[in-house]
Amino acid sequence: MPELPEVETVRAGLAPALTNAVITAVEVLDARSLKRHQGGVEDFKATMVGSKILAVVRRGKFLWLPLELPSGRSGFHQIAMVGHLGMSGQMLLRTPGFTDDKLTRVIVKATAEDGEEIEFRFVDQRIFGSLAIDELIPTADGLPGGFSDGLEIGIDGKLNWWVNLIPASAAHITRDPLDQHFDQKFVLDKFKKKNSGIKRVLLDQQTLSGIGNIYADEALWRSKLHYDQPASSLSSAQARDLLAHVREILAKAVAEGGTSFDEQYKNVNGESGYFAVSLNAYGMTGTPCKRCGTLIKRDSWMNRGSHFCPKCQKLKG
DNA sequence: ATGGACACCTGTGGGC
DNA sequence: TGCCCACAGGTGTCCA
Incomplete structure (x- = not known):
């Protein structure tokens, strides 16, 4: 969670x-x-x-x-x-x-x-x-x-x-995107070398840390990328754009106290966070994409779910 | 290197 | 009401 x-x-x-x-x-x-x-x-x-x-x-x-x-x-x-x-x-x-x-x-x-x-x-x-x-x-x-x-x-x-x-x-966990010593070049180089789908790479805590299923889906939605798009196929501009979205979303979610949608996430005082109202893809299965109106789809993926807009986030190449 | 399956667990909600 | 199944913000390991 x-x-x-x-x-x-x-x-x-x-x-x-x-x-x-x-x-x-x-x-x-x-x-x-x-x-x-x-x-x-x-x-x-x-x-x-x-x-x-x-x-x-x-x-x-x-x-x-x-x-x-x-x-x-x-x-x-x-x-x-x-x-x-x-x-x-x-x-x-x-x-x-x-x-x-x-x-x-x-x-x-x-x-x-x-x-x-x-x-x-x-x-x-x-x-x-x-x-x-x-x-x-x-x-x-x-x-x-x-x-x-x-x-x-x-x-x-x-x-x-x-x-x-x-x-x-x-010690094997790499720095996260909000770390002041986050090494963007290290991450971009890893993207270029990995043929795995970009979501898998975003979730790999040895490439960059801190991202899980919610924020991966959200960052991919903003970047209009399909979860199975090979990381190595991203242009430099796309990769940098994706990391910028990752940072932006993480920072906004921190500012709002995180994402809560049930009893499973609470702050130290037992209170919920407010980022759930900002979600565009995660948990939005069947609701219209806020960009194009197409219904958000959920695919079974890696023993969990991947939420995306079938029109905005097409697999390319 | 890469992808897939599975193990670790409990609880909730939907369908019948 | 009860039962069964799917599903849930993660990580680590083992196997083709």
């Missing part, structure tokens, strides 16, 4: 509450949500409790919280709690005692920087998402691992230790 705009909405919501918060307790209601954690439930709890959250960082659809271990246990470890929302994950901020969240899998209790007691709840219907402790390793390009909140420079004027690091489990 959540793609870059939804994950960024969550990140931006978590950051003010969790930065410099100290974890006091962890409750694991369903161990399957920790399946990507090497070491089991007790190990996860032992590492988390007492640690301080230094920031909330995002690349593509991955989020991580660099952790400062309590003194005496710090050693040389550079670690973070890595979270992924999968298809149905939510990260909610609650005050203790709030009881309305169904399908809660993990609760992290913490004392915020201002002294308030807060709860971070990981809610996930399908359990494709996960939380895990992971090692932070240097980024391949030596640049910041992801987007955070301008906390890169510490109070001493130096870069914080976690800035140019990335969780080992997310």
Whole structure:
């Protein structure tokens, strides 16, 4: 479910509450949500409790919280709690005692920087998402691992230790189109080399990250491209146009708090985003194309759906 | 390299 | 009301 705009909405919501918060307790209601954690439930709890959250960082659809271990246990470890929302994950901020969240899998209790007691709840219907402790390793390009909140420079004027690091489990994810170090030439070169359909390439998190089924369909609709058009067949102008649309759509969706159309995407306060009203293709099967009036079609594609205008988005060549 | 199938899961809505 | 099927914002792996 959540793609870059939804994950960024969550990140931006978590950051003010969790930065410099100290974890006091962890409750694991369903161990399957920790399946990507090497070491089991007790190990996860032992590492988390007492640690301080230094920031909330995002690349593509991955989020991580660099952790400062309590003194005496710090050693040389550079670690973070890595979270992924999968298809149905939510990260909610609650005050203790709030009881309305169904399908809660993990609760992290913490004392915020201002002294308030807060709860971070990981809610996930399908359990494709996960939380895990992971090692932070240097980024391949030596640049910041992801987007955070301008906390890169510490109070001493130096870069914080976690800035140019990335969780080992997310190191294969390339930069997303909203990353200030996004390498457009790298992506355009990949397009030229790939004969796969352009939608498949847009969804490949090792080509560019953050795009999922909604925003792929939306970007292709705006660019008048068919999902199976080979990436290598795009002209340079078409490829650049497509990336411009991708950026524009992602930025607009972030500004509107993401896309919500059921109970499966909510921000940290349990509220829906507003981008759904801007959708032109995704989920619009059978409604008139807003450009030409032809009915939007849904094709089964890669075990999911592809929504497009059969007239505006014809396969060419 | 590339495409396809499938595994991991639960919940909802439509048709009969 | 119940049952069955299709479908859902993702990722990783295995196989032709």
